[in-house]
Amino acid sequence: MSAFRPFRTARITLALALLAETAAVFAGPAFPRRKDGLWEMRVETSAKGQPMTLQQCADAATDRLLQEQGASRQAEARKPTNCQEDMRSEVGRVLTHKEVCKLPDTTMTRLTVVTGDMNSSYRVSSHTTYAPPRPKQEEGDMTMEAQWKGACPAGMRPGDMVLPGGMKMNVVEMQRMAAPMGAAAAAGRAPSQAEIQRMMGQMQQSMSPEDMRRMAAEMQKAMPAGAGK
Template identity: 35%
Template sequence: MRRLLLVSCLAVGALALLSASGAVAVELPVRKAGLWEMKVVSTGSPSSEMTMQQCTDETTDKGMSTAMSPLAKEICSKQDIQKTATGYVTDSVCGVAGITVKSRAEITGDFNSAYTVKSTSQSEGGMAGAARDNSSTIEAKWLGACKADQKPGDIIMPGGMKMNIKDMEKLKALIPKK
């Protein structure tokens, strides 16, 4: 059950990244290099709160959108990012394994010390077939330099599990073709 929850969180995380990373006219700013703590609070999902850390640098942050773009083009029929007076707004429609996710996110902050992402999504399809609404808030803050045993792209999940965002490209092979 715990593994299923982790896989679900990673899948939702991947879709969230995809919604903000496609080839669009407006690009999100690159985060300050170093260690970022991200607290995710969700409603409508099995895991209501999760805190993780990510070590990043300019190349990794830029690379995330480059690596995810081809995947996003395959699974997302809509990806829009608009600059607003207070930050950015993203709208997307993506589908994986018979599940369609429509999402909207409002992003504020300076990407140097802190930023916030407030998102809502509606999903349809899948094994249960029922529509589900979800809302989440990501509060990210810069902690300082990455730790000595970390490299850019490392994500430290709750419980200490470590993975690297650069391995996300490997997930592409697991997503069924339309």
Template identity: 35%
Template sequence: MTRQLLSFCLGSCLLAALPGVDARAAELPVRKAGLWEMKTLRTGSPMPEMTIQHCTDVATDKEMSSSFSPASKEMCSKQDIQKTATGYVTDSVCSVAGVTITSHAEISGDFNSAYTVKSTSHSDRASAATMPRDSTTTIEAKWLGACKPDQKPGDIVMPGGIKMNIKDMEKLKGMIPKQLPK
């Protein structure tokens, strides 16, 4: 269960960072500063629905872009973002823990009050409990208002009260195995 939670947390945190992802053809807008609630629904996966809260500000969203940019360039052979009439479309091919994952996402919303990310992904191999071959993920994000008094920009509160800061992702990156067990 710890491995599943870590895997899901990493995935959720990376998806939480979508508004700050390094873009080649277009750039996603920075989210409004404050507390965002992000509800993640997954199909084709044993992971349950999860709701997290993320405290952010303009500087943190921009920093996430520059922090994740080197990691994404290291892990992704393709990462394209295009502006559409209704929002944005992203397509990526990334290698994580020796597994190649091809993803397509459609992003809509205003990044001031709410946005939605609908993505499909296909991996070149499945992992028993944590990574299905094909999955669909929907993130529904809504702005709740100012961050709570005990929160600072970058703080993420996971189910069960687990709290971490997105700025600590470099530490978590070292916990990702180079290869998944077969």
């Protein structure tokens, strides 16, 4: 039996969207170069769930591949939408990215600001609004604080990410599996049931049953109280 089977679709969607959005931050086409080594990232959303802490072993080649994957995914997601972007660097702000997308039922505006030092620590803040508001979706916030911890430990190769609960995945492979989720988020829509099931199937093929159980337990902790009921 799949470890995810007890979860309702809304909980699965929220958890996977959170992971996809975090990975997408690194995939921005103008994202600055990070220092090689182990980065620890604490992710928190405006939803009333517990923060998630991740660790990633990064290098130039992995970050470059993530940028290419992210640019391709965003371009695909924007085909049916009318989006405008504005990027600029400012003193004290590493990167400012504003995106406005005219969707069939609303206009989505997302402002992402990255501050700090890519050699030691940085902070990513993202604020998204919908006008007019969607049902139960007027605005949302996501923050991520990252700290460089030193060289990658033995047993971790570039691209490896340790998720809550100790489960390890490769972030490049995660990006590939999460592409439909990220594309849905970029287009301002919820992932379809088929997209969710396809990603879950890919994860089941690449993860052990024990890792699946641990990931399910940690994602449940991160869900807002009452989500998916």
